[in-house]
Amino acid sequence: MKRRIAPDVVDELMQDAYCRIAMLDTVDHIDCGHAYFFSICRNLLARRLKRQLIAPFEAISEIESYRDTGMPTPEEQVATRMAFERVRSLLAQLPERCRRIVELRKFEGWSQKEIAAHMGMTEKAVEKQVWVGVRAIREGWDRLEREPEMLPTGRRAS
Structure with a gap:
């Protein structure tokens, strides 16, 4: 108390x-x-x-x-870093083109229009690839939450 x-x-x-x-x-x-x-x-x-x-x-x-709640604790920083690494490992499992599009959109902040021009595809195709990639990462995350002993590569931890 x-x-x-x-x-x-x-x-x-x-x-x-x-x-x-x-x-x-x-x-x-x-x-x-x-x-x-x-x-x-x-x-x-x-x-x-x-x-x-x-x-x-x-x-x-x-x-x-009695700490400033604006600064994350060391535990929160480690948890954030671990979550980021988990997302990166799930991202690495995506097909190359999908992975690159998700990276450009979500990590580098490119617009769909910029990605479409850069990769020579339609904005609709970029939107679809982002949707597919994010959904795959979310499903992979959920799978890891249900089965924490599974490594991101699909192998069981020893």
Whole structure:
């Protein structure tokens, strides 16, 4: 269960954080303002809890959970990378022309018209190939979700 912070404490933390930012000589080193502000608040809260005579262990340990939700956690980054690799391996199983069209459309952001001109085919044919490719990837993904021990190549994991 998360500990609630009193609204007046939140106001004090925010005011202190604004004061610390206002005292900076320069803000050129700040890449992401809201993340910088949030980490100042989190650090101020940690100091405040540590200064209290009796600070519940849970309150101090939960400070890490007060994070900027705009940044993915390392676990989320790894999961995203693994999902991307899974999609790439499923994409590699498509026929060459279909694979290339899906890559151009979905990964490189080309329009159907650009792909059609580049590959010498109609826009309708490009649309069909994208549909077929995405459907095959979705079906492959679903198959892997149902049978996680199957490798993307269709072989069973040892």
